[in-house]
Amino acid sequence: MKCGLNETSEGHYVDNILTDAYVWYEKDWQHDEYEHTHQRYQLTFVEEGYQYFHIEEKIYLVPQNHVIWIPSSKVHRTTSEAKTVNLMLLLFRTVPELDFYRKVHVFSAPAVLREMLLYASKWSKLLNEGEEKCVFIKAMLHSLPYFCEENSSLQIPAPADSRLIPVCNHINTNYQYKFQIDKLADMAKMSVRSLQRIFKQQTGISLQKYTQLIRILKSIELMDTNQYTLSQIAALVGYKSLSAFTFSYSSIMKTGPKLKK
Incomplete structure (x- = not known):
C-alpha cells in the first residue's frame, strides 16, 4: 500500500478507499522513482526538503512550503536528492467543475493554507469520513484556486x-x-x-x-x-x-x- 492505494503492479494502483478525500502525511518520505498513475486528484505539500515531479515533457520543482496539484490519471514520477523530505498528500475522488482542477499547478502555500494542511494531518491514514473532516477538507479544496499564485519558473521544460x-x-x-x-x-x-x-x-x-x-x-x-x-x-x-x-x-x-x- 502506498499513499493509501494498493499497488497491484509497478506503477498501477487500485483505489479501495471509500472516502471522497484521503490524507497521507509522512516524514522522511521514500518514494519509488518510476512512473505511476491513479484515478484520484492529488495535492502534495512539501513541508521539508524538495521534490521534482516529472510530468509529461516538464519537470516541476516543488521546494519547501510549496504545493503541487496533479489532475486525475496524469502519469508522473518523483525524484529528490534532499536529505529529508516531509510530505503531505491529499487524494480526492471528486473536485469542482472548474478548469483549475484539470491542470498541473505549482505554487507557494500561503500561511493560511499551510496551517490548514498541518491541521488536516490529524486525519492521516484514517478511512472514516467524519463531518469535521469532510467540511474542512472540502473548504480547503474549494479555496485552492484563490490561494494559487503560480510560479511558472519552477517548471523545467524538456x-x-x-x-x-x-x-x-x-x-x-x-x-x-x-x-x-x-x-x-x-x-x-x-x-x-x-x-x-x-x-x-x-x-x-x-x-x-x-x-x-x-x-x-x-x-x-x-x-x-x-x-x-x-x-x-x-x-x-x-x-x-x-x-x-x-x-x-x-x-x-x-x-x-x-x-x-
Whole structure:
C-alpha cells in the first residue's frame, strides 16, 4: 500500500478507499522513482526538503512550503536528492467543475493554507469520513484556486526536438560555467540563430533563461545540504557575487535565498 492505494503492479494502483478525500502525511518520505498513475486528484505539500515531479515533457520543482496539484490519471514520477523530505498528500475522488482542477499547478502555500494542511494531518491514514473532516477538507479544496499564485519558473521544460537534448544536458552538467553559444550550436548541429529560435519555440524560454533556471534549482539543492554559506553557493552555481545570485534567485523564487536553520 502506498499513499493509501494498493499497488497491484509497478506503477498501477487500485483505489479501495471509500472516502471522497484521503490524507497521507509522512516524514522522511521514500518514494519509488518510476512512473505511476491513479484515478484520484492529488495535492502534495512539501513541508521539508524538495521534490521534482516529472510530468509529461516538464519537470516541476516543488521546494519547501510549496504545493503541487496533479489532475486525475496524469502519469508522473518523483525524484529528490534532499536529505529529508516531509510530505503531505491529499487524494480526492471528486473536485469542482472548474478548469483549475484539470491542470498541473505549482505554487507557494500561503500561511493560511499551510496551517490548514498541518491541521488536516490529524486525519492521516484514517478511512472514516467524519463531518469535521469532510467540511474542512472540502473548504480547503474549494479555496485552492484563490490561494494559487503560480510560479511558472519552477517548471523545467524538456524540448521534444532531439537535437536540443545534448544542449540541455551540457547546460545541466556545466551550469556553473559561462557557455559559448557557438559551441552549443555545434552540439545541436545548427546555426546559432536557428538554435536560439528553435530552443525558444520548443521550451518557451531562451537559453540564457534556461541556464538561470538550472542554476537556481541547483542552489536550492545546495541550500538543503546546509553545508555552505550563501556566498559559497553563489560561486558554486556560477555567480560572481552574492548580490548577483540574490537578484537572480529572487526573480525566480519571488523571495530571497535563505539557509535552513
